[in-house]
Amino acid sequence: MIYQIQFDSPENRLLILESHSPIYAPKRYRNEFGQFLESSPYCERDLKLPTFMAPKEEKGAFTIKIKKEGLLHEVVYATHPFDVVGWDGYLFPYAFNIHNFEPITGRIHQPPPVHQTFEGRNFVVCSFCPRLYDYHPQAVPAPYNHSNIDSDEVLYYVEGDFMSRNDIDQGYITLHPGGIPHGPHPGRWKGALGKKVRKSLR
Numbered sequence: 001m002i003y004q005i006q007f008d009s010p011e012n013r014l015l016i017l018e019s020h021s022p023i024y025a026p027k028r029y030r031n032e033f034g035q036f037l038e039s040s041p042y043c044e045r046d047l048k049l050p051t052f053m054a055p056k057e058e059k060g061a062f063t064i065k066i067k068k069e070g071l072l073h074e075v076v077y078a079t080h081p082f083d084v085v086g087w088d089g090y091l092f093p094y095a096f097n098i099h100n101f102e103p104i105t106g107r108i109h110q111p112p113p114v115h116q117t118f119e120g121r122n123f124v125v126c127s128f129c130p131r132l133y134d135y136h137p138q139a140v141p142a143p144y145n146h147s148n149i150d151s152d153e154v155l156y157y158v159e160g161d162f163m164s165r166n167d168i169d170q171g172y173i174t175l176h177p178g179g180i181p182h183g184p185h186p187g188r189w190k191g192a193l194g195k196k197v198r199k200s201l202r
C-alpha cells in the first residue's frame with residue numbers, strides 16, 4: 001500500500017510501529033464472524049476509512065521508498081503513483097483515533113489486557129487512556145509490582161501526568177525488559193491513593 005503522510009502543521013510527534021505479521025483487533029473483542037462485540041472498547045464505527053480522491057495524472061520523477069528486510073529501497077516512477085481510478089481488495093488502510101477508545105474500568109485494578117488495542121503474531125499494543133480509577137474504597141489505583149516473564153514492555157508517554165512514574169514527560173519512552181520486576185516509582189503508590197480520574201495517555 002503506497003502512502004504519503006501530509007501534515008497540517010510542522011508540530012508533530014510520530015511513534016511508528018511496523019510489523020512483519022498482520023495487525024488485528026484482539027480476538028476476544030470480536031464474535032465468531034469477526035464483528036466487534038458490545039463489550040469491546042472500540043468497534044467498527046470508530047474506524048475511519050479513506051476518502052477516495054480523483055486520480056493524479058502527472059508525469060515526472062516520483063520516488064517511492066520500499067522497506068524490505070530492514071532496508072530502504074528507492075523506486076522512481078515516471079507517473080504519479082496516485083493515479084488509480086478505483087480500488088478493490090481487502091488490503092485497506094484505516095485510522096483509529098485513540099480518543100474513541102472507551103476504557104474498561106473496575107472496582108479493583110484491572111489487568112493490562114483491558115487496555116489492549118491491537119495484536120500481531122508476537123506482540124500487542126495497549127493504550128492507557130484517561131479513565132476512572134479503580135473505585136473500591138480501599139483500592140490502590142497505582143499498578144502493582146510485576147514481572148513479565150515472556151515479553152518486553154515499551155512505554156511511550158503521549159501526554160498528561162503519569163501516576164506511577166517520576167520525571168516522565170511527553171514523548172518519553174521507557175523499556176522494561178522481560179523478566180525484570182518493576183512497578184510504581186518510590187512514593188507513587190501512596191500518592192495514587194484516593195485519586196479518581198486518570199488524565200494521561202500512553
Ligand SMILES: [Fe+2]
Binds near residue numbers: 146153176182
Ligand atoms: Fe509493566
